Every structure is written in C-alpha cells, then in structure tokens.
Amino acid sequence: MAKPKVALFDLTDCEGCEVEIVNSKYIDRVLEGVEFVHFRLGQRTNRWENFDVAFIEGSVITNHEVELVKAIREHSKYVVALGSCACFGGIAGLNNFTDVNEGKRYVYGKEGEKIDVIPVKPLGEIIKVDVMIRGCPITRDDFDKVVSDLLMGKIPREHTRPVCMDCKSKGNSCLLLKGIPCAGPVTYGGCGAPCPSSNMPCDGCRGPLETPEMSAELELLKKMASQDDIVRLFRKYAANAQFFKEVGGGKQ
Amino acid sequence: MNVEMNYITQIEGHGKIHFEVKDGKLDVRMEVHEGARLFENFLRGRRYDEVAAMSSRICGVCPLPHNYAATQAIENAMGIQVSEQTKMLRRLGIAGQALQSHGLHLYVLAFPEYLNADGIVDVYMRNPEAVKRALRIRNAGNVVVEIVSGRAVHPVSSIPGGFARIPTKTEMKRVVKELKAVLNDCIETCTLAGSLKYPDFERKTEYSAIDDGVHFPAYDGMIVSSEGVRAKAEEYRKYTNEVYRPYSNTKFSTRNGHGFFVGAIARVNLFKDRLSPKARELAEQFKFPSYNPFYNLIAQAVELVHYAEEGLEIATELSKTIKDEKVEKVVRAGTGVGVVEAPRGTLFHEYTVDANGIVREANIITPTAQNVQNIEEDLYALLSKNMNKPREELVRLTEALLRAYDPCFSCSTH
Numbered sequence: 001m002a003k004p005k006v007a008l009f010d011l012t013d014c015e016g017c018e019v020e021i022v023n024s025k026y027i028d029r030v031l032e033g034v035e036f037v038h039f040r041l042g043q044r045t046n047r048w049e050n051f052d053v054a055f056i057e058g059s060v061i062t063n064h065e066v067e068l069v070k071a072i073r074e075h076s077k078y079v080v081a082l083g084s085c086a087c088f089g090g091i092a093g094l095n096n097f098t099d100v101n102e103g104k105r106y107v108y109g110k111e112g113e114k115i116d117v118i119p120v121k122p123l124g125e126i127i128k129v130d131v132m133i134r135g136c137p138i139t140r141d142d143f144d145k146v147v148s149d150l151l152m153g154k155i156p157r158e159h160t161r162p163v164c165m166d167c168k169s170k171g172n173s174c175l176l177l178k179g180i181p182c183a184g185p186v187t188y189g190g191c192g193a194p195c196p197s198s199n200m201p202c203d204g205c206r207g208p209l210e211t212p213e214m215s216a217e218l219e220l221l222k223k224m225a226s227q228d229d230i231v232r233l234f235r236k237y238a239a240n241a242q243f244f245k246e247v248g249g250g251k252q
Numbered sequence: 253m254n255v256e257m258n259y260i261t262q263i264e265g266h267g268k269i270h271f272e273v274k275d276g277k278l279d280v281r282m283e284v285h286e287g288a289r290l291f292e293n294f295l296r297g298r299r300y301d302e303v304a305a306m307s308s309r310i311c312g313v314c315p316l317p318h319n320y321a322a323t324q325a326i327e328n329a330m331g332i333q334v335s336e337q338t339k340m341l342r343r344l345g346i347a348g349q350a351l352q353s354h355g356l357h358l359y360v361l362a363f364p365e366y367l368n369a370d371g372i373v374d375v376y377m378r379n380p381e382a383v384k385r386a387l388r389i390r391n392a393g394n395v396v397v398e399i400v401s402g403r404a405v406h407p408v409s410s411i412p413g414g415f416a417r418i419p420t421k422t423e424m425k426r427v428v429k430e431l432k433a434v435l436n437d438c439i440e441t442c443t444l445a446g447s448l449k450y451p452d453f454e455r456k457t458e459y460s461a462i463d464d465g466v467h468f469p470a471y472d473g474m475i476v477s478s479e480g481v482r483a484k485a486e487e488y489r490k491y492t493n494e495v496y497r498p499y500s501n502t503k504f505s506t507r508n509g510h511g512f513f514v515g516a517i518a519r520v521n522l523f524k525d526r527l528s529p530k531a532r533e534l535a536e537q538f539k540f541p542s543y544n545p546f547y548n549l550i551a552q553a554v555e556l557v558h559y560a561e562e563g564l565e566i567a568t569e570l571s572k573t574i575k576d577e578k579v580e581k582v583v584r585a586g587t588g589v590g591v592v593e594a595p596r597g598t599l600f601h602e603y604t605v606d607a608n609g610i611v612r613e614a615n616i617i618t619p620t621a622q623n624v625q626n627i628e629e630d631l632y633a634l635l636s637k638n639m640n641k642p643r644e645e646l647v648r649l650t651e652a653l654l655r656a657y658d659p660c661f662s663c664s665t666h
Contacts, residue, residue: 012287014662015264016312016405022356023394023404027387031376040261042360043371061287091309092287094294103293108496108503115288115501137312137405198402198409199416203305232299236306 004151007038007051008082009072011058011065012092015041016137017083018057024140030147051075053150057082059092060126062116073127078150084136086123088207089240091136093120096240097249122240131156136205136237139191160209162186163202166193175201181225183233186212186243207238214243255643260651262361262371264313265661269650271635278639280631282624282654284502286665292614300326300583300609304410307601307616310666312405313356316349316397317594318616318663319407321601324472326412328588329605335577338414339471340566341400344427345407346470346592347563348396351389351434352404353595354516354552357658358441359386362549365652366448382444385437389556392434396563399423413579424571431564435530438556442534445553450546450656451649455633457543457626458507459518460491462591462598468526468558469519469593477512478522478541485591488600492617502664504625505617511626514597514619515658516551517542527554528561545630546656552595583609594619596658620657620664627657 010018018041024030038046038054054076060066073079081087089096095103096119104112123129131150133142149156163184167174170193175182183204184196195202208214221230234248257269268283291310295303304322308315320342327334359382360372369375376383394404399419401407409416419427460481462473475483475491483491492505505512521541524532534554538547585607591600597619604613634653635646 012289014309014312014315016309016315019312019356019405022360022387022390028376028380028384031373031383036373039371040259041264042262043373044261044365045370046261059287059289061289065287091306092289095290098293100290100293103290104288107288107290107292111496111498114498117288117290136309194403195408197417200402200408229299232302237309
C-alpha cells in the first residue's frame with residue numbers, strides 16, 4: 001500500500017506545535033509510515049500535489065495566507081487545524097481588540113503602517129476544517145491520536161470533558177476554591193492540566209467546550225475578580241473562539 | 253544576475269533572500285516576511301503576571317528565554333530580588349532549553365545538507381541512529397524544562413519573584429539521571445559537527461553576549477563584546493539601534509554602523525574559558541575563537557556538552573538542597589529590562605508597568621533581530637568571494653550560511 005501523503009504547512013506562528021510533533025512518542029513511526037510531500041521545516045524538496053492529510057499550523061494574518069490556505073484546501077482530503085492559532089486565531093488574534101494601525105506605528109514607526117496585517121479569524125471561518133487539534137501548544141498525545149485515527153480513515157471525535165477532569169486525575173486542589181480565577185471549567189480538557197499542576201490558572205488555551213456553562217463560570221469569577229481581569233482571562237490564546245469572544249472581546 | 257530566493261526551507265519562520273549584480277555591483281537583502289504579530293502592541297494593557305506566559309508564545313522553539321527575560325524585566329521594574337535558588341533554577345531551565353533547541357536545529361535543520369540528504373526523513377532512513385540521538389538530546393531537554401518550568405513548550409510556572417511551583421528533590425534526581433544519560437550523545441554530536449565539511453570562509457565581526465561575572469552566558473549580566481563593549485543591560489538600546497527597513501518585517505540592529513553576531517559562536521568565542529571541562533576541551537580542539545560563521549554549528553554542538561554538564565552540576569546540588577520558597581506578591585510602578593541568553597543569542601525584554609501592575613510600554617529585541625544585519629554583511633562577503641561560481645552553487649551557499657546562523661524569524665518579527 002502506498003504511504004499516505006502528508007503535508008505540514010506553517011503560517012504566522014511560533015512553530016511550537018510542530019516542535020510538539022517532534023516530541024511525539026511515535027515520531028519514528030510517523031517518519032516511517034507517511035510520505036511528507038510538503039514539510040518546509042523538515043526538507044528541501046516540497047511538492048504541491050493531492051494531500052491525504054494537510055496540517056495547517058499558525059494564524060492567517062496576511063492576505064497571502066488567505067490565498068495559501070484556500071489552495072491547501074483544494075489539494076487536501078482532510079485538513080487538520082494544528083494548534084490554537086489555526087483553530088481559533090491564536091495569540092495574534094489579540095490585535096483584533098486593538099487599533100492595529102496604531103499598533104503598527106507603535107512597533108515599527110510611521111512607515112510600518114504599510115505592513116500587511118488583516119483581522120485574524122479562526123481557520124474554520126476561511127476554509128472547511130475537518131479536525132482540530134487544540135492547544136497552545138498541542139499535546140503530543142492528541143497528535144498521536146488524530147494521526148492514528150485519520151490513517152484508519154476515521155474522523156476523530158471531540159469530547160466534552162473540561163480541564164477540571166484533568167485536574168481531578170492529577171489530584172490537584174481546585175484553584176477556584178482558593179479564590180484564583182481559572183478558565184478550567186469551560187475549557188476543553190485533555191491537556192493534563194499543566195498550568196493548574198504548576199499552581200497557575202488555566203488560561204483557556206484549548207478553547208471552549210462544545211456547550212460551556214459560561215454564565216455559571218462568569219458568576220463564579222465575579223466573586224473573585226474584577227471585570228478587567230475576567231476579560232483578560234478569556235482574551236488570550238482562544239480569544240476569537242465562540243463563547244470566549246463574547247467575554248474576552250468585551251470592554252475592559 | 254538577479255536571484256530571488258522566496259521559499260527557504262529548513263529555517264524557523266519565513267524569510268527571503270534577494271541578491272543582484274548590477275553594473276558590477278552586488279546588492280544583498282535579507283527580507284523577513286514572517287507575519288507581524290505585533291506582540292508589543294497587544295502586551296500593552298496586560299497584567300504584569302501575564303506577560304511571561306504570553307510573550308513565550310513568540311517562539312515555540314525557544315519559549316523559555318522569553319518567559320524568563322519577561323519575568324526578569326518585570327522584577328527589575330518592580331524592584332523585586334530573587335533568591336539564589338531561583339537563579340540556579342533559571343540557569344538550569346536555560347540549559348534544558350539549549351538542549352531542546354540546538355538538538356532540533358542541528359539535526360533537523362542544519363546537518364541534512366552536509367550529509368547530502370534532502371531532509372530529516374531522508375537522514376532517518378539512512379542513519380536512524382543519528383535521528384534517535386537527536387531525539388534523546390531533545391527529550392532530556394524536554395524533561396529538564398518540564399520539571400523546572402512546568403511544560404516542555406511554553407513554560408508555565410515562572411512568576412515575578414520566582415516559581416509558582418518548585419520542583420522536588422526527587423524531580424531534581426530525575427534531571428541528574430537524564431542529563432547523565434545524554435552527555436555522551438552531546439559529545440558525539442560534537443564529533444559529527446566537527447567532521448562535516450563547511451565552506452572555507454572567514455569574516456571577523458563583533459561578537460556579543462552577556463556576562464554575569466561568573467558563569468558561561470545564560471541568565472542575566474552585562475552586555476559585553478569582542479570590541480570592548482561593557483554596558484549595563486538597561487543601556488541595550490544604545491547597543492542595538494533598531495531601525496525599520498521597508499523590505500523586512502524584522503527590524504535591523506547595528507552597533508557603530510555595522511552588524512554584530514550573537515549566539516553560540518559569540519558565546520564560545522568570548523567565554524571559552526568558562527565552558528564546562530569537557531566542552532572547553534572540545535572548544536580547544538576546534539580552535540575557537542573562530543571567525544567562520546559556519547562554525548556556529550560546531551559552537552552549538554560544544555554548547556550541548558557545556559549545558560548538559562552545567563545542568564548536571566546545578567541539578568546535583570539542587571537534588572540535595574532544593575526547598576519550597578514562598579513568593580511574596582509585590583506590585584509597584586516602574587520600568588525594567590530583562591536579559592538572558594537564548595539558544596540563538598542575547599534576548600532583551602523591557603516593560604513599563606503602572607501602579608496597578610498594568611503594562612503600559614513593551615519592547616522586545618530578539619537574537620535574530622540583532623543578527624540580520626550581520627547576516628546581510630556575511631552574505632555580501634561570501635557571495636563576493638564566490639561570484640565566479642554557478643548560480644545554483646551561490647543559492648546553496650546562501651541557504652547554508654543562513655541556516656548556520658540558526659535564524660528564528662518568528663522571534664525576530666514577533
């Protein structure tokens with residue numbers, strides 16, 4: 001059987017999700033089991049042909065990238081949004097809540113106004129996305145699961161488990177009970193709760209659950225945090241995701 | 253001749269190189285077209301304790317130095333002192349990050365072309381042991397960073413004043429075990445890096461790093477250089493002079509009107525005598541200081557040995573002495589600069605915070621942003637020397653030089 005043809009594209013981002021792929025326990029099986037036809041970070045020769053699976057990492061923040069992702073979609077059987085930049089617009093999406101022209105002047109001076117920066121949207125609002133691997137960064141385990149599912153012709157299913165479940169399984173004591181604002185109850189779990197395990201609140205990097213209990217969460221947060229801090233909590237790595245945007249996109 | 257290299261593979265981020273000979277005159281441009289995420293724009297308005305985690309998102313290959321530089325900048329802005337244990341943990345974290353980053357860069361991005369391979373898959377098919385060695389080095393780095401800072405990519409536990417979670421003695425013993433196990437792989441990487449055939453090219457430039465007076469450059473210190481610079485980190489703007497050029501989303505740094513070099517070769521050239529014993533022996537063997545920019549790869553391999561040995565020393569001590577430390581919450585207005593050595597060189601973060609702890613001004617200058625001017629100058633010299641060679645050879649040399657710098661355009665543009 002021919003090896004599945006895989007492409008890995010990076011848009012504007014930190015490339016940390018690709019780094020997590022290298023960290024995968026099964027990276028040797030991936031290297032042996034698929035044919036990378038497009039992988040800019042890893043090889044010199046890259047071809048545009050029909051991809052069985054195309055991973056897209058990063059945020060679409062230039063006009064060039066809009067055209068690029070449309071072309072990738074046309075060439076691909078499955079498109080996987082790799083990481084929260086692709087899934088939700090990521091941290092670059094925070095510019096949506098600022099005056100971008102003023103921001104460009106602040107960073108580059110007056111001449112910088114010409115730099116191409118468009119409002120950031122989740123990839124799924126630009127092209128059809130078949131699978132999301134969430135997180136900033138993704139977890140190696142999620143990557144392994146998605147790859148093995150896709151190679152068996154299965155579309156991985158999303159679950160409905162909040163980060164709280166990860167905290168429970170780690171034996172962490174609840175930060176909210178200690179009065180520390182935490183996005184865990186409304187955030188898509190499965191990350192292993194690295195932040196609460198380090199005594200730091202979940203900052204929602206994996207985006208919202210399918211049906212998050214936002215009003216209950218906000219009611220709880222209001223008891224321990226200012227409106228500004230609640231806005232900041234949801235204005236991070238998935239600030240342009242549904243549900244989070246309604247809070248994080250609000251006035252500070 | 254007019255050459256546009258628009259799709260350069262095996263580098264972190266997106267850059268183009270354009271070179272042209274017109275009327276006998278060579279023109280070279282390093283055009284970084286990585287999208288501008290404008291970190292300094294949206295960090296304004298954030299709370300002081302959010303910037304470390306948020307700014308680490310600048311780079312997934314070297315997030316930890318951003319995390320620590322931001323934390324240190326906030327501490328300096330608020331006049332917060334940290335304990336000796338915190339400094340040791342931060343030096344250990346930086347050592348772990350160097351293993352992750354150099355391990356990835358050398359084997360995945362840089363070595364393949366010297367091994368006549370198309371890429372990492374090709375190397376793996378022919379020499380799986382080399383790739384497995386890279387993965388073992390990276391894995392050791394991952395374990396160090398996970399234990400010290402809570403996560404391998406995008407650390408979580410660094411807070412102004414110290415760490416939100418202090419590793420246990422048992423965890424430090426695990427670090428000792430991992431680093432011991434990987435030391436030989438680091439030495440073998442040096443042997444491999446030293447056996448490759450690099451282009452014959454030298455151009456002496458200014459080499460710059462930080463100096464804390466005691467250690468090989470890692471965490472905090474004065475700005476020092478081979479041209480006699482010795483300045484406080486707060487004066488970094490005077491020694492970087494960033495300017496915007498419309499062909500690049502990365503700003504250019506110069507010193508006295510010329511480029512300078514930060515990163516592994518600069519650190520090894522300047523501080524060979526502070527390397528760990530085995531690394532120093534190797535640096536002598538490879539005859540550092542070197543003025544061949546391609547030797548940055550050998551310098552990275554030497555540093556793998558150094559950071560593994562130094563990490564081992566720190567973790568061994570901490571495995572006996574580490575204890576919980578409570579971090580007191582302090583919020584004060586002020587401006588502070590943080591400086592660390594990232595794998596690719598000196599990294600500056602500066603923040604101005606108001607009395608409520610809200611960031612009002614932000615400025616970040618990354619190693620690659622400091623190197624782009626020197627990259628252009630080296631490309632000019634390298635191409636001038638080789639102008640009689642065929643076009644494909646010039647393209648190959650240009651790409652190889654760029655990779656030798658280990659540029660990070662996600663960082664430099666941020």
